[in-house]
Amino acid sequence: xxxxxxxxxxxxxxxxxxxxxxxxxxxxxxxxxxxxxxxxxxxxxxxxxxxxxxxxxxxxxxxxxxxxxxxxxxxxxxxxxxxxxxxxxxxxxxxxxxxxxxxxxxxxxxxxxxxxxxxxxxxxxxxxxxxxxxxxxxxxxxxxxxxxxxxxxxxxxxxxxxxxxxxxxxxxxxxxxxxxxxxxxxxxxxxxxxxxxxxxxxxxxxxxxxxxxxxxxxxxxxxxxxxxxxxxxxxxxxxxxxxxxxxxxxxxxxxxxxxxxxxxxxxxxxxxxxxxxxxxxxxxxxxxxxxxxxxxxxxxxxxxxxxxxxxxxxxxxxxxxxxxxxxxxxxxxxxxxxxxxxxxxxxxxxxxxxxxxxxxxxxxxxxxxxxxxxxxxxxxxxxxxxxxxxxxxxxxxxxxxxxxxxxxxxxxxxxxxxxxxxxxxxxxxxxxxxxxxxxxxxxxxxxxxxxxxxxxxxxxxxxxxxxxxxxxxxxxxxxxxxxxxxxxxxxxxxxxxxxxxxxxxxxxxxxxxxxxxxxxxxxxxxxxxxxxxxxxxxxxxxxxxxxxxxxxxxxxxxxxxxxxxx
Amino acid sequence: xxxxxxxxxxxxxxxxxxxxxxxxxxxxxxxxxxxxxxxxxxxxxxxxxxxxxxxxxxxxxxxxxxxxxxxxxxxxxxxxxxxxxxxxxxxxxxxxxxxxxxxxxxxxxxxxxxxxxxxxxxxxxxxxxxxxxxxxxxxxxxxxxxxxxxxxxxxxxxxxxxxxxxxxxxxxxxxxxxxxxxxxxxxxxxxxxxxxxxxxxxxxxxxxxxxxxxxxxxxxxxxxxxxxxxxxxxxxxxx
Numbered sequence: 189x190x191x192x193x194x195x196x197x198x199x200x201x202x203x204x205x206x207x208x209x210x211x212x213x214x215x216x217x218x219x220x221x222x223x224x225x226x227x228x229x230x231x232x233x234x235x236x237x238x239x240x241x242x243x244x245x246x247x248x249x250x251x252x253x254x255x256x257x258x259x260x261x262x263x264x265x266x267x268x269x270x271x272x273x274x275x276x277x278x279x280x281x282x283x284x285x286x287x288x289x290x291x292x293x294x295x296x297x298x299x300x301x302x303x304x305x306x307x308x309x310x311x312x313x314x315x316x317x318x319x320x321x322x323x324x325x326x327x328x329x330x331x332x333x334x335x336x337x338x339x340x341x342x343x344x345x346x347x348x349x350x351x352x353x354x355x356x357x358x359x360x361x362x363x364x365x366x367x368x369x370x371x372x373x374x375x376x377x378x379x380x381x382x383x384x385x386x387x388x389x390x391x392x393x394x395x396x397x398x399x400x401x402x403x404x405x406x407x408x409x410x411x412x413x414x415x416x417x418x419x420x421x422x423x424x425x426x427x428x429x430x431x432x433x434x435x436x437x438x439x440x441x442x443x444x445x446x447x448x449x450x451x452x453x454x455x456x457x458x459x460x461x462x463x464x465x466x467x468x469x470x471x472x473x474x475x476x477x478x479x480x481x482x483x484x485x486x487x488x489x490x491x492x493x494x495x496x497x498x499x500x501x502x503x504x505x506x507x508x509x510x511x512x513x514x515x516x517x518x519x520x521x522x523x524x525x526x527x528x529x530x531x532x533x534x535x536x537x538x539x540x541x542x543x544x545x546x547x548x549x550x551x552x553x554x555x556x557x558x559x560x561x562x563x564x565x566x567x568x569x570x571x572x573x574x575x576x577x578x579x580x581x582x583x584x585x586x587x588x589x590x591x592x593x594x595x596x597x598x599x600x601x602x603x604x605x606x607x608x609x610x611x612x613x614x615x616x617x618x619x620x621x622x623x624x625x626x627x628x629x630x631x632x633x634x635x636x637x638x639x640x641x642x643x644x645x646x647x648x649x650x651x652x653x654x655x656x657x658x659x660x661x662x663x664x665x666x667x668x669x670x671x672x673x674x675x676x677x678x679x680x681x682x683x684x685x686x687x688x689x690x691x692x693x694x695x696x697x698x699x700x701x702x703x704x705x706x707x708x709x710x711x712x713x714x715x716x717x718x719x720x721x722x723x724x725x726x727x728x729x730x731x732x733x734x735x736x737x738x739x740x741x742x743x744x745x746x747x748x749x750x751x752x753x754x
Numbered sequence: 755x756x757x758x759x760x761x762x763x764x765x766x767x768x769x770x771x772x773x774x775x776x777x778x779x780x781x782x783x784x785x786x787x788x789x790x791x792x793x794x795x796x797x798x799x800x801x802x803x804x805x806x807x808x809x810x811x812x813x814x815x816x817x818x819x820x821x822x823x824x825x826x827x828x829x830x831x832x833x834x835x836x837x838x839x840x841x842x843x844x845x846x847x848x849x850x851x852x853x854x855x856x857x858x859x860x861x862x863x864x865x866x867x868x869x870x871x872x873x874x875x876x877x878x879x880x881x882x883x884x885x886x887x888x889x890x891x892x893x894x895x896x897x898x899x900x901x902x903x904x905x906x907x908x909x910x911x912x913x914x915x916x917x918x919x920x921x922x923x924x925x926x927x928x929x930x931x932x933x934x935x936x937x938x939x940x941x942x943x944x945x946x947x948x949x950x951x952x953x954x955x956x957x958x959x960x961x962x963x964x965x966x967x968x969x970x971x972x973x974x975x976x977x978x979x980x981x982x983x984x985x986x987x988x989x990x991x992x993x
Binding site for chain 1: 764765766783785794795796799800801802803804805806807808809810811812813814828849850851853856860863864867868869870872876878879880881882883884885887888891895896898899928931933934965
């Protein structure tokens, strides 16, 4: 099987890349371990940022202002040229979605509705109720269907084949047949999403968002970037950690502690309150909880009751549905119990603004990539934008690159990789080990949450890194995987745990090394930002004994680092 | 202690399908999906089931639980009782355990041209759409394609060419969209032999929809629209 461009991942970045590559004339194969409409992009709720200036209070908004907010939000770690590309492409890409039928909510004048979001100078978050991700995802799938792009769903990529610095394709397990297959391609784009399940005890992310998608290229020699920057969303639903959109606060919701106080006034200006950026809000919340002002020492209240039934039903119907189904509470009548939950990986596969990586023909886009537009802290509403802007750029670049190439399928490399994977599977199925892999996953995520959470310090992190290394060691002795043939989900989930562990080791190593506080990375032993020493990206290169760290400069531009005040 | 009675089938073993019983610990607030994961991780790694978002939006974990087609992730075990029977969605080929072949489901979806066909060149900014026009497609656009409706529909069971409630709901989403310009073309197709008039109005799809959508109502609306278009000559001559 051969494609000009193989895309791994069927979420917003992957499908947008597939459409761009297809429209540029390439033969595209879209591969995903789940069906594209099942992707976690669909769980995004609050919206997507673009300076459309539709909102009555946003008439002066511009892409430049959007860029400034993004760079300040990133704590000046974002690459400024990439941010400018993203914010200037934003209006066009939103209009394109609208022309494709995306059902955005509307203002009275018929224009796309926008709401305020954290860290933004103007209300610029375009939304469709609180189901924006679902609408964008289904709109893209509709366009994929229209173009009759090959969708190979429930194919689980286990290996990226690279020979002589060039990418030859991927090895997948076809879950439908239970067989391994080689798929050759002149270009391979990874758009595999985030790594939330490294923190599976407390994450908003889907089971599928494991981090294996950044780890497979990492194993193949492609560096990862800024892995220590982990975003905790302020409002995960108590218990399940399901996302309660920032749109709740954008629409006017309050955060309340056990004294009945809107405590955000003690952390940011009264103008900003609940709409501070996520890193600051999450730290404020954790401080309230740690200092005894939480409920049951665990959560705070997200109070929507004053918004009234009509507004809640119209703007936040999905939030209400989740609260009813998962917590048996109705936000019209009850406050929502929330706590910070791991939400987003700012870091990922190191790539440039076209998704180009160190390996010829290999690209990355979306949450698995690190362009970097989010730096040390992403603003709400910018991740959906990142996926589609850079997905499209990446798809176009890959298609242009392969256009003039012949079908240079490297059969030898693919065949030997295929043989290796089959052999590895056989070994996994005949292991005599005793460890339960899922116990290791659970223990790892507890270590990550306890030692690499919102507040970090050297002593705990050193201990945590050692614990993670021991878990990796134990993982080498897991019990046998049953060879069930079709839909071997045990094989899939256990393989994902190997990804959890490697991604976790990168996060841990990067966090321990970075002796400063920047954005989401907060060290109680180094509580200030240190631009002199640390205004630089971390790079992680795979070596068997653990990630090798190096650094590269941030691309600066118009905006000089300043104190981040809100 | 909750007990799960789970449908098992693996073509590789050559065995007949059977139900397997698992004992689960009592954990407050545990969902059926969490129960299935508990089994996979602690009792039986051979169990196959789809899942991803665990928050009722990806549509992966639709199955027959208790007496109803629903999503395992948003179903609390406590709401069903201590004995939970779990079967795969019906009317589709069972591949293994709770995993069914969704290819026909998506093939039917593709047939209705599930994408906007605007009447003219798009403007430089957005198409203007008033809140009232947008409200006409409220709910229809919330479908997550989980296939609960498809699995519950007796017409799907007996007629493999029937487009199915999911595809027809999707069709109304475009017919009712102020930006779409292909209404008559769409209605002509939907009024053909395997479209809206094959629906027997049994309401199963409406009853099971985990998102409280109304495919039955949507099909009824399309029937009226198709008839009206037919009587007013908008669908062309009879053959």
